[in-house]
Structures are given as structure tokens and as C-alpha cells.
Amino acid sequence: MASTEYYYFPLKPADLIQKKEHPRISLKESVSRIIHLITITHFGEYKADETLGCEIWESDFENVTNSQLFKEQVKNSLMQTIALHEPRISQLRIDIQIQQVELMVKNRRTKSRITMKVEGVLKKTNEPISYVENFYIGPLSYY
Numbered sequence: 001m002a003s004t005e006y007y008y009f010p011l012k013p014a015d016l017i018q019k020k021e022h023p024r025i026s027l028k029e030s031v032s033r034i035i036h037l038i039t040i041t042h043f044g045e046y047k048a049d050e051t052l053g054c055e056i057w058e059s060d061f062e063n064v065t066n067s068q069l070f071k072e073q074v075k076n077s078l079m080q081t082i083a084l085h086e087p088r089i090s091q092l093r094i095d096i097q098i099q100q101v102e103l104m105v106k107n108r109r110t111k112s113r114i115t116m117k118v119e120g121v122l123k124k125t126n127e128p129i130s131y132v133e134n135f136y137i138g139p140l141s142y143y
Contacts, residue, residue, distance in 0.1 A: 006030035009037075027088070027122055032131045034086050035118055038078070039133045052085055054078060056114065056135060067112075071096040074116070082118065089120035089129065101136070111136045 008023035009030065015022055025033070043053035055077030075094050082092060095117040118131045 009033045027124060028127070028129055031086060031088055031122065031129055035082060035131045036133065038081050038085060039116060039135075049085075051081065053081065056137075067098050071098060074114070078116065078118070088123055090123050092118070092120045094118050 006025050006027060006029070008025050012022065038052060039054050039056070041053040042057035043055075044050045046052045055074045075096050078094050079092060082089065082094075097115045097117075099113045099115070101111055101113045114135045114137060116133045116135075118133075120129055121127065122129055
């Protein structure tokens with residue numbers, strides 16, 4: 001088994017047109033890139049499969065009034081979407097944390113930072129995998 005048997009994502013059409021070999025990545029990086037795609041995609045944005053996406057984008061520009069309910073909604077959404085679209089992971093666990101932070105953008109602004117931690121086991125190699133993504137809401141922004 002080659003350690004770089006998966007294609008780099010996103011694809012580079014210019015390289016393909018020029019018949020250059022497309023870069024390859026490891027299984028862990030491939031899985032991480034799919035999880036990243038899921039977390040930054042709004043449901044319905046990918047027209048070929050409207051089930052790809054994350055619940056966090058349903059709250060774009062809204063104030064989160066019940067953080068525990070919001071965390072559970074996002075966690076359940078991610079569990080379902082990752083289980084559906086990333087079958088190379090087993091023992092999936094997701095942790096969502098919300099913190100108040102102050103950002104210096106022109107004026108001082110208080111936002112909520114959402115940290116999503118996705119953990120599991122790669123079925124093919126039985127190796128653990130961990131992926132962390134941060135978002136800021138109030139209104140929601142991706143960093």
C-alpha cells in the first residue's frame with residue numbers, strides 16, 4: 001500500500017489539461033480534506049448532493065441564544081454528514097466547544113469561537129485520526 005495513494009483535493013484542472021501528474025496525498029490528509037469540505041459547505045450548496053454540508057451555516061448571521069442546543073444540533077449534523085460522506089472512518093466522535101473571544105478588527109468585537117474536533121479510526125489502517133476546525137460567529141465567519 002502506497003502512503004500517498006489518494007489524489008490531492010481540490011483537483012488542479014490546469015495540471016490535468018497539461019497532462020501533468022496530479023499530486024497525491026496520504027489517507028489521513030484525504031480524510032481531513034473531506035471533513036474540511038463538509039464543515040465549510042452549506043447544505044444545498046453542492047448541487048450534485050445536497051446532503052453534503054454542515055448545520056453551522058444554518059445559523060449564519062444569527063445570535064446563538066442557547067449554546068447547548070446549538071452545539072448538539074451542529075454535532076448531530078456533523079455526525080450524520082461525516083458518517084454518510086466519509087465511510088473510511090469508524091468510531092466517530094465529535095466535540096464542539098464555544099468560547100467568547102475578543103477580536104481586534106477595526107473596533108474591538110466580541111465573538112464566539114466554535115472549535116470542532118472530529119476524531120475516529122481509519123478503517124483501512126486502524127490508525128487514529130483527529131481533525132480540528134475553528135469558526136467565529138457573531139456574525140459567523142470562517143478562519
